[in-house]
Amino acid sequence: MSLGLEHYLVLSAALFSIGLYGALTKRSAVVILMSIELMLNATNIALVAFSRYIVPVLLTGQVFTIFSIVVAAAEATVGLAIIMAIYRSRETIDTTKIDLMKW
């Protein structure tokens, strides 16, 4: 049995759904951040798979993925910095308790 595009897409969809589930249900901000990273990586897999199977001569998808990883790294830095700042002022990173803007 050889690996086809579908397998990669199923893997990608599964990873995305797990990430989404985590992002929507977890209370800890760090875990939410991790879940978002997971979703990003799921899309990276899809991008590379599409590129490899549909237009093998071009490297568009791979290059795009490199950008995506760079942005994800930057985003993780900013996100963690925000979480640090919140923790310092609120002594918690439970998102249900961070509700300063709520009426």
Added chain:
Amino acid sequence: METVIPNELVWLIFLLPLLSFAVISLILRPFFSNKPRLSGYISISAIFGSFILSIWALTSILSAPSHELAIPDFNWLVIDSAITIHLGLIMDSLTAVMLIVVTLVSLMIQMYSQGYMQGDPSYHRYYAYMSLFTASMLGLVMVDNLLIMFVFWELVGLCSYLLIGFWFHRPAAANAAKKAFIVTRIGDFGFLAAILLLLSKTGTLDIAQLHSLAIAGTLAGTVLTLAAIGIFLGAVGKSAQFPLHVWLPDAMEGPTPVSALIHAATMVAAGVFLVARMFPLFEHSEVALLTVAIIGGLTAIFAATMGLVMTDIKRVLAYSTISQLGYMMLGLGVGGIAIGIFHLFNHAFFKALLFLGAGSVSHATGTFDMRQMGGLRKVMPWTYATFLIASLSIAGIWPLAGFWSKDEILLSSINNQPILFYLAMVTVFMTAFYMFRVVFLTFGGQYRGDNSGSHSARPHESPSVMIMPMVVLAVLAVGSGWLNVTGGFSQFLGGGETRGFFEGLFHGFTHTLPGLPIPLAWISLILAGLGILLAYAIYSARWLSAERITRLFAPLHMLFSRKYWFDELYEHIIARIVLLKGLFAGLKFFDSRGIDGAVNGIARTTVATGRVIRKAQTGQLQLYGMFIILGVVAIILAMYLSG
């Protein structure tokens, strides 16, 4: 003046006083406040120019074949090509007569005012208003369109408001001004309604077109009657006819020359003029014409009864004006344009003279209360002579002006409305009585004012600038009636027979009418003579005591001197109870509960809904994300299922 007046100059007749108003109020008042006489000179020159032009217009109209000049008009307002309002002038015999009356009387009064208003701190303002007043009245009599006429009509009302309240620092004057404005507004409502009715039914407001529609019978029936009654309602308000007469006596709060102008030539004449101008509409509606005659006849006697008992000289004159206006309306109702307008024409001169005389008297004595006067014939010979002439004229003594027009009114009423004729005859007697009551109280006997050393304690003749106009008006009060001795005046206004001069001079004394034992003129002369005799007996010779007569007729005296309680009826019952407690309270309830309730209710519902719905906004981003995902899934499912 053989040539016909050019069109541009016709426009100038009312533009001149308007220009004078602009110059005085925009240039003289702000920049030349230290030269007050200047405004008088400008205003008088402007009105003098208008007077000369009016004479020219009159001669042109007299020589024109159909007594009419065609003045090209222009479109003032075009609405969707369905309604076009022209701005144009009618120059016919009626306009010409009115122009002469208005400009001549206004000229005399403005000359007189130079003496009367001398030293008044608001001299500029006075002449500015006077110019505007005259300009509005001239515009009113000249325009050929009801809508534009309404504009001038309201301008006349505004000016009378401004002038009655000229001394606005006196609460009585301010209140009188408001009263005049509001009461006449009630009548104006009828006029406006009639204008709208005519516009919606005929699509035109051009007076000549409305005339021809009424004559052709296109405009007939209920619509015509309603329109005519509405127009008449406007005239009732302006001409102070019963039941809207209450503003005129209070209007005495204005400067006396203003009263003269209002009573003689401008404000109150506007109502009579309006009916005359729209006369073809009245002529074709029996009900409307009858209404005019009845209201006129009733007002004439009703106002005369109140004139009998007033102690303020100007108030007697005010009621006399209302009464005489009633005569004019009666004349219009039973006789036609020529008779009504002829009385207006004569009345303008003698009534202006009476007011100027009253002003001259108060200038000398500092009061209008006749109980504080007396004996003035010796110190004020000119005022006395002119006032006497005017009184004889208004009483209808042959051959003075008042006799001719009053007799014509009586003559046509006996043929058409016998009951109104008898009322009018009684009024003749009352008129003579109250006028000579004024004459004897003011000029006869001994001076009754206090003799302490003030200026007013020593009565003196007025300056010649005041006497001169009075003399001119006295000449007119004698002679203006002679214009119709041969029937020429009536002919000019379209109606009536012509006679030879001497035949006409004694016509009334020689022709017996069916139903009357002796000729009409004798009857009216005897009645007027009896009135004068009674006044002499009570107030001069003192054969009868005024106090005893007052006691004898106490309830009647009460009724007359309290003015039939009309002021109380209007103020306490209609204004306070019916309007304030009834209608306005109801409207207030509707406004606060109905209108405000609806608006506030919508607001409250919105707030309450928001309070419930905002529970959904938890502020939890994850929950929002959840709903977004659910939404996306739902959309995908829907698309998948629908193929």
